[in-house]
Amino acid sequence: MSRHQDSYNRNKKGSGFTLIEALVALAIVTVGLIPAFVEATNALNLASSIQNSLIATHLAQEGVEVVRAMRDDDWFAGAPFGTTLDACANGCRVQWNSAAVLPAADVALNRDPTSGIFSYDTGTATGFKRSLTITAVSAHERKVVVTVTWHDRTGAKQFQLEDHLYDWLK
Amino acid sequence: MKKNQQQGFTLIELLVAAVVFTFVVTSVSSLFVTAMNLQRRASGVQKIEENAQFALESIAREVRVSTVTSGDTNCAPVDPVSTATMSIHHPVNGDVTYRYDRSTGTGILYRNNQPITSSDVDITAFAFCVSGSGTDKKQTRVTMPMTLSSTGGPSSRVSVSLQTTVSSRDLTTDLK
Numbered sequence: 001m002s003r004h005q006d007s008y009n010r011n012k013k014g015s016g017f018t019l020i021e022a023l024v025a026l027a028i029v030t031v032g033l034i035p036a037f038v039e040a041t042n043a044l045n046l047a048s049s050i051q052n053s054l055i056a057t058h059l060a061q062e063g064v065e066v067v068r069a070m071r072d073d074d075w076f077a078g079a080p081f082g083t084t085l086d087a088c089a090n091g092c093r094v095q096w097n098s099a100a101v102l103p104a105a106d107v108a109l110n111r112d113p114t115s116g117i118f119s120y121d122t123g124t125a126t127g128f129k130r131s132l133t134i135t136a137v138s139a140h141e142r143k144v145v146v147t148v149t150w151h152d153r154t155g156a157k158q159f160q161l162e163d164h165l166y167d168w169l170k
Numbered sequence: 171m172k173k174n175q176q177q178g179f180t181l182i183e184l185l186v187a188a189v190v191f192t193f194v195v196t197s198v199s200s201l202f203v204t205a206m207n208l209q210r211r212a213s214g215v216q217k218i219e220e221n222a223q224f225a226l227e228s229i230a231r232e233v234r235v236s237t238v239t240s241g242d243t244n245c246a247p248v249d250p251v252s253t254a255t256m257s258i259h260h261p262v263n264g265d266v267t268y269r270y271d272r273s274t275g276t277g278i279l280y281r282n283n284q285p286i287t288s289s290d291v292d293i294t295a296f297a298f299c300v301s302g303s304g305t306d307k308k309q310t311r312v313t314m315p316m317t318l319s320s321t322g323g324p325s326s327r328v329s330v331s332l333q334t335t336v337s338s339r340d341l342t343t344d345l346k
Binding site: 022026029033036037039040043044046047048050051054055058059061062065066068069072073075076077096097111115116117118169 | 190222302313328
């Protein structure tokens with residue numbers, strides 16, 4: 001029997017894989033798949049995070065713009081600067097059509113499924129909470145801080161926007 | 171004769187091997203499909219983000235320094251409309267008309283009949299809620315509720331609803 005033939009027969013006799021070998025192979029495959037799972041989860045979290053940040057930044061911008069409109073309304077009415085705004089010194093809420101600030105409350109904005117409007121009126125809760133604080137920096141300056149909070153897959157999130165309004169109309 | 175002595179796989183071994191192979195292939199391919207859908211969702215969200223940001227930001231930028239010439243619109247719950255328009259007068263750009271149109275099947279925003287959002291994103295709902303326009307001692311506010319949806323299969327489609335308000339900086343109309 002040639003040497004080659006001998007080794008060929010020996011290989012054949014030493015049957016297939018043992019259970020341990022098979023398990024080790026499966027374990028390696030599984031370990032290899034873990035990063036793929038992690039990446040897929042990350043992609044999902046990131047997508048939902050971008051989505052919520054997009055909504056939150058626009059809601060925060062709305063808060064600042066509504067307060068600015070209230071400042072202008074005071075001017076038009078001939079009322080002193082801060083007449084409407086100073087009711088928010090200890091925190092408040094506003095919505096898109098507010099003429100004056102709403103009292104502070106820990107409630108989420110609702111979205112009307114028909115009109116698509118985010119407000120505190122009828123609708124389904126969105127999970128986004130918006131609170132404002134308007135502090136008097138001086139007699140002619142007010143600092144507006146809008147805070148939007150929400151929860152996503154990874155926990156509590158917050159977006160804050162600050163604006164300064166001046167009494168420049170003299 | 172020697173050939174007959176060589177052992178093949180037994181039926182059990184073959185079956186076990188086939189089961190293990192099937193298990194591995196199934197899990198890998200389902201993982202792949204899931205990852206593909208997640209990837210599509212992620213790129214859908216990105217497209218929605220880009221389009222919403224650009225459209226709302228460019229409208230806001232122009233509205234801030236303009237006079238809104240179209241009258242107040244009632245934004246109480248109404249039946250979904252497929253078109254909505256808003257006209258403004260910009261001190262430099264002149265008369266500008268923004269239009270939302272979904273009559274072609276895909277909701278798109280236009281500025282003077284030029285599209286400002288991509289057809290890759292369907293704006294399924296939009297409204298210009300104008301209040302305080304004209305001489306009413308109220309600053310003009312434009313509230314824009316918007317729902318955007320990415321195109322694609324149901325498992326990878328994403329829909330985002332958002333809203334923002336912009337108030338005009340124009341004092342000349344009401345300060346007379």
